[in-house]
Amino acid sequence: MNIGEAAERSGVSAKMIRYYEEIGLIGAARRGENGYRSYQEQDVHRLRFVRRARKLGFSIVRIRELLRLWSDRRRASQDVKKIALVHAGALNADIEKLTALRDSILHLAKLCHGDQRPECPIIEDLSGEGNYMDSSR
Amino acid sequence: MNIGEAAERSGVSAKMIRYYEEIGLIGAARRGENGYRSYQEQDVHRLRFVRRARKLGFSIVRIRELLRLWSDRRRASQDVKKIALVHAGALNADIEKLTALRDSILHLAKLCHGDQRPECPIIEDLSGEGNYMDSSR
DNA sequence: ATGGACCTTCCCATCATGGGAAGGTCAAGG
DNA sequence: CCTTGACCTTCCCATGATGGGAAGGTCCAT
Numbered sequence: 001m002n003i004g005e006a007a008e009r010s011g012v013s014a015k016m017i018r019y020y021e022e023i024g025l026i027g028a029a030r031r032g033e034n035g036y037r038s039y040q041e042q043d044v045h046r047l048r049f050v051r052r053a054r055k056l057g058f059s060i061v062r063i064r065e066l067l068r069l070w071s072d073r074r075r076a077s078q079d080v081k082k083i084a085l086v087h088a089g090a091l092n093a094d095i096e097k098l099t100a101l102r103d104s105i106l107h108l109a110k111l112c113h114g115d116q117r118p119e120c121p122i123i124e125d126l127s128g129e130g131n132y133m134d135s136s137r
Numbered sequence: 138m139n140i141g142e143a144a145e146r147s148g149v150s151a152k153m154i155r156y157y158e159e160i161g162l163i164g165a166a167r168r169g170e171n172g173y174r175s176y177q178e179q180d181v182h183r184l185r186f187v188r189r190a191r192k193l194g195f196s197i198v199r200i201r202e203l204l205r206l207w208s209d210r211r212r213a214s215q216d217v218k219k220i221a222l223v224h225a226g227a228l229n230a231d232i233e234k235l236t237a238l239r240d241s242i243l244h245l246a247k248l249c250h251g252d253q254r255p256e257c258p259i260i261e262d263l264s265g266e267g268n269y270m271d272s273s274r
Numbered sequence: 275a276t277g278g279a280c281c282t283t284c285c286c287a288t289c290a291t292g293g294g295a296a297g298g299t300c301a302a303g304g
Numbered sequence: 305c306c307t308t309g310a311c312c313t314t315c316c317c318a319t320g321a322t323g324g325g326a327a328g329g330t331c332c333a334t
Contacts, residue, residue: 003311004310013292014312015292016291018313035298035299035313036300045264045265049265052263052265056241056242057238057242059289066260069260070264076252076254077254077259078252078253080249081246081250081257081259082251084249085246091235091239095232095239098194098228098232099232101228102232104193105224105228106225108221109222112214112217113215113218114219115214116215117213118211120212122214122217122221123206123207123217126186126189126190126203127182127207128182128185128189139281140280150322151281152322152323153321153322153323155282155283171281171329171331172282172330173280173282173331174281191321
């Protein structure tokens with residue numbers, strides 16, 4: 001099948017399939033006489049695997065490892081689990097950082113009257129005048 | 138003062154000061170006879186404002202609005218508050234998305250024995266074989 | 275005058291993705 | 305048989321915010 005059909009059946013855009021090939025995430029597809037890339041059922045499976053992993057937020061680097069483990073029938077499940085837990089840890093770090101930011105902003109917003117008057121603790125904090133929450137020092 | 142000093146005193150790298158100037162976030166600095174950018178105390182304040190806002194995760198686009206409101210003495214605090222709340226909402230959306238991802242992964246990881254055996258629900262899920270958590274369908 | 279610390283602009287890379295141009299190929303219908 | 309439209313190819317560019325680094329000019333202290 002051509003790249004368009006592989007894209008449709010895997011849920012990965014043709015653009016990204018070429019990109020994944022370029023960076024070596026998937027092997028270079030066989031080419032027909034016309035130069036068109038040709039895909040098998042197996043390739044579609046592989047692409048679906050990548051798509052699902054991307055949806056879970058795994059980076060290309062991690063997916064590379066996961067693909068290797070996927071095709072290794074003798075892999076130990078602990079190897080896979082380790083990658084997953086590292087990823088979960090990274091996500092957690094991001095979550096905590098974003099949560100802290102959100103809470104800082106909500107705290108400042110709570111102090112702000114939000115009316116027609118110009119006085120605004122949010123602006124004052126950003127100006128460095130604030131004693132409210134000056135997280136920058 | 139030259140860009141190096143402005144960078145040091147504001148906490149914004151010289152590289153980024155030039156970038157902010159290029160994208161029009163801050164006005165083009167006056168130039169000395171030698172072509173060097175020249176900064177005033179006021180510029181340092183503005184840069185600090187930007188740095189603090191960036192630290193709170195505001196995008197350049199939002200900071201542009203905040204800077205406009207900052208220099209408008211008659212702004213209504215509700216205008217500032219609105220921007221802050223929009224940003225907090227965006228952060229919250231990101232947090233929820235990441236949390237869902239993390240929990241999906243932790244769930245799969247919990248199902249995985251993590252031992253020497255090859256059986257691994259994580260891989261199975263990514264392969265589309267899983268009935269555990271196939272979030273991709 | 276020389277060296278080192280500074281400044282300038284310009285290009286490149288990140289990460290994953292999409293947009294689009296220019297041009298080749300194929301299949302169906304007139 | 306030819307046209308048309310849907311494919312395919314490669315190549316370049318853009319994203320957002322940031323850093324790295326090269327090549328070359330400037331300034332100041334020794």
